[in-house]
Amino acid sequence: MTNTPAGWYPDPENATQSRWWDGTRWTDNRAALQPTVAAPYAADVANLKAPEGTPWNTIWIWLVVFVPYISLFGFFTIDWSKFLDMSDPMRGELAVLTSAGYLFTVLGGIVSYGLGVWFSYIDWRTLRDRGVPRPFHWAWGFLSYVYPIGRSVVVRRRTGSGISPMWVTIILYVVANIAMIVYVGVMVASIVSSIPNISRY
Numbered sequence: 042m043t044n045t046p047a048g049w050y051p052d053p054e055n056a057t058q059s060r061w062w063d064g065t066r067w068t069d070n071r072a073a074l075q076p077t078v079a080a081p082y083a084a085d086v087a088n089l090k091a092p093e094g095t096p097w098n099t100i101w102i103w104l105v106v107f108v109p110y111i112s113l114f115g116f117f118t119i120d121w122s123k124f125l126d127m128s129d130p131m132r133g134e135l136a137v138l139t140s141a142g143y144l145f146t147v148l149g150g151i152v153s154y155g156l157g158v159w160f161s162y163i164d165w166r167t168l169r170d171r172g173v174p175r176p177f178h179w180a181w182g183f184l185s186y187v188y189p190i191g192r193s194v195v196v197r198r199r200t201g202s203g204i205s206p207m208w209v210t211i212i213l214y215v216v217a218n219i220a221m222i223v224y225v226g227v228m229v230a231s232i233v234s235s236i237p238n239i240s241r242y
Contacts, residue, residue, distance in 0.1 A: 089199060091173045097196045097203030101164035105157050105182065106189050106210050110217060112149030118142035121228055158182040164192070173199050186210055 045062060052060035052071060061070035119142040123133040137143060161182025168176040176199070177192040193207035 089174045091171075091199045095172050095200050097168075097173075097200045099164050099167045101160045101167060102189060102192065102206045104160045105164060106206055106213065108153045108156050108160070109150075109185055110213060112146050112153050113217060113221075115142045115145030115149055116221075117224065119146070122231070154185065157185055157188075161188045161192075168192075168196065175199075186214060 045064070047062060047064040049059040049072065050062050051074070052058045053067075054060075055071075058071050058073055060072075061068045119137060119140055121137065123136045123140075158179075162179040165176050165179035173196065175195075177188065177195040179188070181191055182188040189206045189210040193204050193210075196203035
């Protein structure tokens with residue numbers, strides 16, 4: 042005895058058709074299987090649109106963009122000339138590695154990295170709560186520059202605006218790298234110019 046209700050089911054003798062099951066046995070009534078039609082892709086895309094007027098901007102995305110650069114200020118305050126103190130090289134190296142600027146750069150970098158991931162999560166949750174469907178996942182915050190760029194692209198597709206965090210991220214990245222290159226160049230030039238003085242030791 043079976044509990045299968047009466048209805049049309051795939052024919053066990055011919056997989057290309059369906060057959061009527063009357064609740065107790067197969068009947069002679071058969072019909073061609075109806076082809077299943079996949080839902081059009083456009084319907085899926087339409088479902089990913091946020092409601093009209095959904096705000097894309099949060100304080101959290103701007104913190105994700107700007108916080109990583111705070112620790113760089115410490116880097117520019119390090120007195121690298123202590124490395125060149127040949128009267129006591131060990132003391133000079135320790136003086137640099139224990140200086141406030143160096144410690145601020147290292148510890149600030151670690152803290153700002155963690156904060157960036159946390160702010161990415163809060164930003165993602167805020168967008169989701171506002172009705173933005175499937176926002177760019179916060180875990181991309183572990184790759185610092187990826188989250189604001191990916192988030193901007195996805196939010197723009199969902200809401201029609203919100204690309205500015207991407208451009209600010211790219212501009213800050215380029216400017217910070219140029220500043221570091223110039224700073225290192227100046228530092229190397231000062232080291233090279235002090236080589237005659239070092240030879241006295």
